[in-house]
Amino acid sequence: MMTRRRPNRRETFNMMGIDTVVLPVAGNGSRMRPATDAIAKEMLPIYDTPLLQFALSEAAAAGARRIVLVTRASKPGFDKYIDHLAAQPDSFLAGVDVQFVEQDEPLGLGHAVLCARRCTLPGAIGVILPDDLILGEPALAEMAASFDPRRMKSLVAAQKVDRASVGSYGIFDIDGDDSIARVMPAHDLVEKPDPEKAPSQYAAVGRYVLAEEIWDQLERTGPGAGDEIQLTDAITALGGIHGFRFSGRRYDCGNKEGWFAATEAYRRSCLQSELTAAE
Numbered sequence: 001m002m003t004r005r006r007p008n009r010r011e012t013f014n015m016m017g018i019d020t021v022v023l024p025v026a027g028n029g030s031r032m033r034p035a036t037d038a039i040a041k042e043m044l045p046i047y048d049t050p051l052l053q054f055a056l057s058e059a060a061a062a063g064a065r066r067i068v069l070v071t072r073a074s075k076p077g078f079d080k081y082i083d084h085l086a087a088q089p090d091s092f093l094a095g096v097d098v099q100f101v102e103q104d105e106p107l108g109l110g111h112a113v114l115c116a117r118r119c120t121l122p123g124a125i126g127v128i129l130p131d132d133l134i135l136g137e138p139a140l141a142e143m144a145a146s147f148d149p150r151r152m153k154s155l156v157a158a159q160k161v162d163r164a165s166v167g168s169y170g171i172f173d174i175d176g177d178d179s180i181a182r183v184m185p186a187h188d189l190v191e192k193p194d195p196e197k198a199p200s201q202y203a204a205v206g207r208y209v210l211a212e213e214i215w216d217q218l219e220r221t222g223p224g225a226g227d228e229i230q231l232t233d234a235i236t237a238l239g240g241i242h243g244f245r246f247s248g249r250r251y252d253c254g255n256k257e258g259w260f261a262a263t264e265a266y267r268r269s270c271l272q273s274e275l276t277a278a279e
């Protein structure tokens, strides 16, 4: 699991100062019904591990001292499970303060993130969308290590997708040549564009490092695509956008096929680790 390879927490924290990671978990998981009629989407297992555990572990690996879960009142509580994780010997949550806030209405991702504002520590924040599972190198830690607050207001995980799929994502309008750099400056992030009008095939996936100014910007952001308050609109308005090509492999666990592919991939890596350990 990711925790095994996480960088030294204190060292990472000092280097990048990302103290708070926000996890929006208020969604209703409609694409995973009927399973999500019984269990929160984030608690579905990827092979043997609840999806949420990957996000918590990745947040801790990025140096978080506080993790804020944005949930909704009617959703089964995550708190017992998190208490259980924190109570394990050598828990990756040791020294991490986990807090919960409620999003009363489903007004969009930007709104969900904004709900966390009053619980955050000063400085840049990280955001992980737990549906977007990234296996391999812990992506947020990689991004935090590349985040340069002198020239960036945001660093957003980027992945090239088929042109037919661009309408499901925030899409980068990249400055200059996109073919080489790992960090790609961009001047726009367009939420769910029409495939014919999409500025590129680079999609935002659910990892963000955001300068502290994002809070005031989110307060000023009105409804956008789908009549929702979009995180991408606030990021664009702030300027200083950068895409980041992460090393791991991403699975969209918000749909059945992505979830199944992730389960298979994680099972293979667990079995491989067992074999290696037995040698």
Ligand code: G1P
Residues within 6 Å of the ligand: 109, 129, 132, 168, 169, 170, 171, 191, 192, 203, 204, 205, 206, 230, 231, 232
């Ligand atoms: C959200 C963001 C979108 C991003 C996507 C990544 O969309 O709004 O910009 O590309 O996550 O998974 P959602 O999947 O919530 O519709």
